[in-house]
Amino acid sequence: MYVPDVFKEADTERIAQFVARHPLATLISVKDGLPHADHLPFLCLDQLAPGGTFIAHTSLANPTWKLAETRPDVLLVFSGATAYVSPSLYPSKQQTHEVVPTYNYVSVHVRGRLSHSHDPAIKLQYVERLTRAMETERAEPWAVSDAPAPYIEKMLKGLVALTLEVNSVTAKSKASQNRLLHDQYGVAEGLAEQPATQEAAALVATRLAALHPKKPDDEGSRQ
Numbered sequence: 001m002y003v004p005d006v007f008k009e010a011d012t013e014r015i016a017q018f019v020a021r022h023p024l025a026t027l028i029s030v031k032d033g034l035p036h037a038d039h040l041p042f043l044c045l046d047q048l049a050p051g052g053t054f055i056a057h058t059s060l061a062n063p064t065w066k067l068a069e070t071r072p073d074v075l076l077v078f079s080g081a082t083a084y085v086s087p088s089l090y091p092s093k094q095q096t097h098e099v100v101p102t103y104n105y106v107s108v109h110v111r112g113r114l115s116h117s118h119d120p121a122i123k124l125q126y127v128e129r130l131t132r133a134m135e136t137e138r139a140e141p142w143a144v145s146d147a148p149a150p151y152i153e154k155m156l157k158g159l160v161a162l163t164l165e166v167n168s169v170t171a172k173s174k175a176s177q178n179r180l181l182h183d184q185y186g187v188a189e190g191l192a193e194q195p196a197t198q199e200a201a202a203l204v205a206t207r208l209a210a211l212h213p214k215k216p217d218d219e220g221s222r223q
Contacts, residue, residue, distance in 0.1 A: 001109050001170055006178050009106070009171035016048040018171075019108055022080040023133070029067050029074040029114070038064040042076060042164065043133050054110070054164040055126045065160040068116035076110040076164065083200030085176065089190035090183040102176075104187070104200050109170045117161040124152070126161045175203045184208055185215050 009015055023041040030036065042054040054076065058065050067074070087099035117123070128144050135141035144152060176187045184204060191201035 001107060001172060003170065003172045004178075007172050007174045009108075009173040012048065014173075015108055015169065015171045016044065018080065018106055019044060019048060019078045019110075020133075022078050025076040025078050025110075027064065027074060027076055027114075029072055031067055036064070036067065038062070040064070040162070041130065041134070043130050045129070048110075048166070048169055050166055050168060052166040054112070054166065055129065056162040056164075057123060057126050057130070057159045058162060060158050060160055062160075065116050065162060068114040068162060071113050071115050073111065073167070074114045074164070076112070078108040078110070079105060081106040081173075081175075081199045081203045083191050083197035085187055086190070089186045090179065091186050092180055092183050102174075104174050104176060104191075104204070106173045106175075106203065107171070110164070110166055111168045111170075112164040112166045115163045115165070117163070119161070120153075120156055123156045123159050123161045127152075127156070127159070173203065175200070175207055177207070181212055181216050184212075 023043060024039060025042045027038045027040055027042075028035065038058075040056045040058055042056045045053045045055060082103065082105040085102045085104055087093050087101055090099050093099045124144070131142070131144055135143070176184045179187065185208060188201050188204040188208060191197040191204065
């Protein structure tokens with residue numbers, strides 16, 4: 001992933017929070033010389049750093065788990081906070097018109113070694129941990145124990161547990177940091193007006209609040 005210094009995300013806590021909010025990952029590997037991709041929710045059990053662990057599960061009918069038989073190196077891609085940024089959101093457009101569209105987003109690449117397990121106890125543990133993580137914000141969280149035990153046992157037979165041992169983490173947060181300060185405020189305000197880009201707007205606004213809490217005037221934005 002191409003990561004210019006201005007968009008490099010090094011805050012480990014911020015990265016971990018983003019991954020927790022966007023657990024659906026694109027799992028990318030190579031099989032027989034061809035790229036293979038699948039989409040599965042992954043949960044980080046400990047540190048989002050080399051030596052850390054992610055867990056997931058997939059259907060027995062899904063050939064993805066067979067890729068793990070040789071413990072290959074794979075890539076997980078977590079992404080979100082996406083938004084098209086129109087030049088019209090930049091106040092500097094009215095001054096120079098030397099602006100072009102772009103796209104804001106956050107992407108976290110986690111490389112690691114993938115393995116699998118058919119052990120019923122491990123599969124149950126993974127399902128329970130993933131379920132607790134996904135249900136945590138609900139007023140009345142559903143738990144695996146809410147379903148009849150024979151039914152859960154039957155469902156587990158159709159699953160395979162997946163484990164990823166983390167080798168490296170690379171994160172990119174493209175939130176208009178390369179624009180004039182006044183333009184960044186324009187992006188935050190413009191994206192906040194659309195429901196689909198609220199997260200991207202909040203990302204820009206949060207960074208601004210931490211680094212530049214006071215919105216500059218037009219003259220200051222050109223400095």
